[in-house]
Amino acid sequence: MKRGAVVKRVALNGAGLLVALFAAFPVYWMIATSLKPNREIFSATPRPVPTAPTLEHYREILTGNLIPGVTFLDFFLNSVLVAVSTVVLSGLVALLAATAVARFRFKLRTSFLIMLLVVQMIPLEALVIPLFLMIQRLGLYNTLPSLVLTYLGFSLPFAVWMLRGFVAAVPKELEEAAAIDGASRAQTFRRVLFPLVAPGLVATSIFSFITAWNELIFALTFVNDQDRYTLPVAMTFFFGRDDTAWGPVMAASTLFTLPVIVFFLLVQRRMVSGLVAGAVKG
């Protein structure tokens, strides 16, 4: 009986280690490869750990010109610009809408919530062509604002859905107290509700940031000039096709991935509860 329990424990932990290896190995391998000198990357017997770690690949992508006058940093900045603009706009609009659904009871409230869920089922891939038409008509083709606009639409429904919970969690009494002390609605919103919802706003913003940061198809389609590429487009264009330069490719991938992993781990728990909220409660 006791022996059986030990065997079971070992088997469970063994399975756990296998799962951990499968999940984390590609990420580890990306970072490890980015730190290896070329002779180690292309050697006949791969080394599990970089024996002579080097930053040469990072130096190469950060200083080398991918096209005349444009470096990795320029693409990085394009991506930051698009993602941050998306986050600010989406956060602002989502906060207003979340306040409406969390603080008021009105006729179309339930319909609005259902609509939020339904629009998240729309396959965004099917919207490339009509949005391309819209961007052409608005004269925004080949500009970064075309992407901000697109990502704003994509991130907003989930952002409202997520923020709603944070607004609802702020005790209503605080706002009532502020109102009794003579604060206007605008003041109550700005001085009482906003500071208390701020952590939730950060979590929601991170989600919007990741959506905008990772997006490839629309960025590939709406922007033509190479110096305006966002990072994902630049990576598929300059790195993804040249199958020999794995060192710089992995260095670029690492720089692209690390901010996402850090942000993601900060908000991960809230994302799960956002996506399956309602399912568990029944």
Next chain:
Amino acid sequence: MTTLTQAPETPAARETPARRRRRVDRLPYLLLLPCLAIIGVLLLWPLGQVVAMSFFRLDNVRQLRGDRDWPWVGLGNYAEILGDPFFRTVLRNTVLFAAANVALTMILGTLVGLLLNRLGKRMATFVASCVMLAWATPALTGTIVWKWLFDDTSGLVTWLFNALPDGLSNALFGRADWTGYGWFNSPLMFFSILTLVVVWHSFPFIAVSVLAGLKSVPSELHEAARVDGAGPWKVFWKITFPLLRPVFGILVVLSTIWDFKVFTQQFVLAGGTQDRPTFMLSIYSYAEAFSPPPKYGLGAAIAVILTLILLVVTGLYVRMVLKQEEDA
């Protein structure tokens, strides 16, 4: 700023009920307005527009800018797609790929969720953190790394296969030297690796959601069943699964929707939109619309077909759930 001057008074006593109701009613709609406008203009309007575009012959970007006419072709684009034998290949690829990926993701994700629930606290935290890494990695870079692992000269997978004893490798696969082997050359191999990449990306979400569901189930139920002599298989199907059915339902629908429209992973793994034998609906639509010569109308029609399929999948599921609840 009228509210500011009103605030010190007690509003309820001063205002007639009708006035008060009107003021309370309008504010939430004002707050919702920007959100509704954005969702309407950027999601709902394009959804209608893609249907409209599918009825026209659009093969020039100037037509999109409005400089040229839009010739109406009715259902011509649909007839052209459905009459093309290639469409059947694409549809088969899409459906088989989605079915395989949903099944594998659900099975692996559920097993990992159950495992995390059984592990000791420290081990569970460690494994969950590793699983999070796979989830957090962007589709783009995750796929690039897998591509590097399957590189035909220095990739780790190629090396592993080379490291197999020659006799064994010959007996199993009919070759001992794997250097230069085209891992992505046959559609079957391509789809197998794509499945590996997509399952790797998507099982963490299932695992974490199942784990969250398991934590909400009182552990006494499981203990009671085990005391009564039920094996793990029976405990899962008789207790865990029925209790978590709503969670599983949502997870299957979400996975189906995600796996039906995989784009980034395929685009990166195939290195663009040239590999026609491995096309699935989303990349087919994109390639028809944007690869020269552009055919926006035809691409829109394919996008509509993809949307309709997803609509049917979601609708079937909703009916299934409703029926189950009626029976229960």
